[in-house]
Amino acid sequence: MKWLRAAAIGFLLIVAGASLGANFVAPAGYAHQFREEPDAEPSRQHLLGTDDLGRDRFSRVLYGTRVSLLLAPAAAFLSTLLALLIGGAAGFVGGRFERVVMAATDLFLSLPWLFLLLTVRALLPLNVSAITSVGITFALLGCLGWAGAARVICADARGMRQADFVLLARASGTTGTRLLLRQLVPNLWPIVLAQFWISIPVFILTEANLGMLGLGVTEPLPSWGSLLRELQSYPAISSQPWLFVPLIVFVVVVGSFHFLLRTEELPA
Amino acid sequence: MKRIGKHLLKLLLTLMVGGFLAATLVRLAPGFGTDEEQLDTRLNSTSLESLNKDLSPKENLATFYVHYAARLLRGDLGMSRTLDRPVRELIAERLPETMKSVVLGLALGWLMGLSLAVVTVMMRSVATDGLFTFLCGVLLCIPAAVWALLFVLARAPERFILALIVLPKIYSYSRNLLTRSAGLPHVLTAYAKGLSRGRIVAWHVFPTAAPQLLALFGVSVSIALATAVPVEALCDLPGIGQLAWKAALGRDLYLLTTLSVLVTAITLVANSGCELLGSMFRAREA
Numbered sequence: 001m002k003w004l005r006a007a008a009i010g011f012l013l014i015v016a017g018a019s020l021g022a023n024f025v026a027p028a029g030y031a032h033q034f035r036e037e038p039d040a041e042p043s044r045q046h047l048l049g050t051d052d053l054g055r056d057r058f059s060r061v062l063y064g065t066r067v068s069l070l071l072a073p074a075a076a077f078l079s080t081l082l083a084l085l086i087g088g089a090a091g092f093v094g095g096r097f098e099r100v101v102m103a104a105t106d107l108f109l110s111l112p113w114l115f116l117l118l119t120v121r122a123l124l125p126l127n128v129s130a131i132t133s134v135g136i137t138f139a140l141l142g143c144l145g146w147a148g149a150a151r152v153i154c155a156d157a158r159g160m161r162q163a164d165f166v167l168l169a170r171a172s173g174t175t176g177t178r179l180l181l182r183q184l185v186p187n188l189w190p191i192v193l194a195q196f197w198i199s200i201p202v203f204i205l206t207e208a209n210l211g212m213l214g215l216g217v218t219e220p221l222p223s224w225g226s227l228l229r230e231l232q233s234y235p236a237i238s239s240q241p242w243l244f245v246p247l248i249v250f251v252v253v254v255g256s257f258h259f260l261l262r263t264e265e266l267p268a
Numbered sequence: 269m270k271r272i273g274k275h276l277l278k279l280l281l282t283l284m285v286g287g288f289l290a291a292t293l294v295r296l297a298p299g300f301g302t303d304e305e306q307l308d309t310r311l312n313s314t315s316l317e318s319l320n321k322d323l324s325p326k327e328n329l330a331t332f333y334v335h336y337a338a339r340l341l342r343g344d345l346g347m348s349r350t351l352d353r354p355v356r357e358l359i360a361e362r363l364p365e366t367m368k369s370v371v372l373g374l375a376l377g378w379l380m381g382l383s384l385a386v387v388t389v390m391m392r393s394v395a396t397d398g399l400f401t402f403l404c405g406v407l408l409c410i411p412a413a414v415w416a417l418l419f420v421l422a423r424a425p426e427r428f429i430l431a432l433i434v435l436p437k438i439y440s441y442s443r444n445l446l447t448r449s450a451g452l453p454h455v456l457t458a459y460a461k462g463l464s465r466g467r468i469v470a471w472h473v474f475p476t477a478a479p480q481l482l483a484l485f486g487v488s489v490s491i492a493l494a495t496a497v498p499v500e501a502l503c504d505l506p507g508i509g510q511l512a513w514k515a516a517l518g519r520d521l522y523l524l525t526t527l528s529v530l531v532t533a534i535t536l537v538a539n540s541g542c543e544l545l546g547s548m549f550r551a552r553e554a
Contacts, residue, residue, distance in 0.1 A: 212413035
């Protein structure tokens with residue numbers, strides 16, 4: 001399986017490199033309209049054709065990938081950090097504090113994600129710009145996705161609280177923050193890393209679902225959700241199979257993250 | 269009985285806290301008291317002022333919550349602003365449709381996922397395991413909304429999408445649970461004594477993994493309900509998922525929060541039921 005992992009890393013690096021360098025690689029800006037060429041077929045100038053507004057689809061795929069590949073890990077970082085703070089503290093302190101925190105976590109886990117996201121998204125002011133909407137969408141994902149990870153981290157931290165090395169550290173006079181930072185956090189690292197990797201494909205998929213429902217990143221900024229939304233033009237799909245290219249890239253990217261995940265999970 | 273009572277109390281408390289949080293979220297949201305009409309450039313300043321006055325919150329947070337809770341206790345779920353109909357009526361009309369999809373999706377997803385997991389554990393073949401894991405991995409990478417569109421294109425029965433979304437999760441978790449159970453000393457002893465694989469799985473592997481499988485069932489209810497939103501919205505199925513989507517687009521906050529609390533209640537009941545059954549199972553095993 002090592003070669004598959006290497007292939008997944010290689011593919012992700014290529015996609016990440018191309019999307020980060022979209023300003024140089026893309027033939028046009030994501031919002032630039034070729035008004036005389038709407039719905040154009042793939043050509044040398046437009047590798048994946050143009051959309052109904054005449055925007056170069058290849059450029060939009062690159063910029064959209066950049067949005068998702070930059071912000072999904074950022075959201076994953078936020079949610080994992082929250083999970084580490086909440087779950088780690090609950091597991092470390094224990095007792096009534098742990099019970100209260102875990103009850104709140106259970107409540108959060110019972111709330112159906114997508115319904116909650118729809119609600120919070122609908123609560124936002126009307127006049128949000130595209131950049132703000134993208135930030136808000138991924139920040140919401142980060143803020144709402146900590147509960148599952150917090151439960152796992154709490155269980156691990158609870159187990160460590162009674163571990164021999166912690167008892168030894170306590171016996172040698174290490175307490176409080178020092179014990180937390182020097183003994184517990186380094187040992188929680190593998191599980192924290194695994195939770196981080198688990199969250200990335202989940203957030204990418206959730207953003208895609210939200211975007212396809214018209215509640216994700218707003219136009220003209222592209223994201224995978226808005227790119228996949230093009231599949232809704234049913235009559236066009238049979239005559240324009242290249243509309244499936246963003247979907248294929250999407251599936252391979254999410255699949256690659258899953259491949260990384262399987263090996264990252266092992267130390268946990 | 270004591271255990272059931274404890275679970276019911278926990279459920280009620282969680283719902284009350286959830287309802288309070290939902291009401292607070294609605295009231296404090298930056299978008300509360302705003303409407304798309306306010307962006308209409310054709311409106312003059314007097315019309316805008318009157319619209320703003322109509323939409324502006326008339327109660328403080330405490331009064332708002334007391335009124336909200338009192339209405340809920342009376343069974344009054346309010347009116348949907350966008351659809352201009354009582355929320356209770358809308359839910360009564362659409363909930364059965366969603367529940368039909370969820371039940372069918374869960375039944376199919378569990379049947380297929382668990383069957384694949386059992387086959388993997390029984391065959392103990394790397395190739396079978398690799399093939400099923402790969403197939404489920406591919407299913408896991410496709411968003412529910414894309415499945416919905418593909419099913420509409422292929423004119424396939426949309427209710428099966430939920431099964432496709434639930435299947436890979438059921439497979440991967442139940443495979444791990446069953447594999448772990450199959451490695452326990454008493455199961456290995458059973459293998460050594462020459463018991464048939466089917467008998468070992470049915471009598472030794474399943475009972476050990478049952479409490480965790482029940483917990484997984486609770487989680488799968490939540491996944492299926494969340495998947496109902498894109499599926500119903502894009503396949504035009506008149507369930508509460510489509511209602512939530514319409515409410516989100518129309519910023520119908522009362523309807524949206526009521527739906528969220530309702531779905532939370534269903535998830536909590538499913539989780540509590542599974543937890544209760546799991547603990548009863550564990551007690552019997554002990």
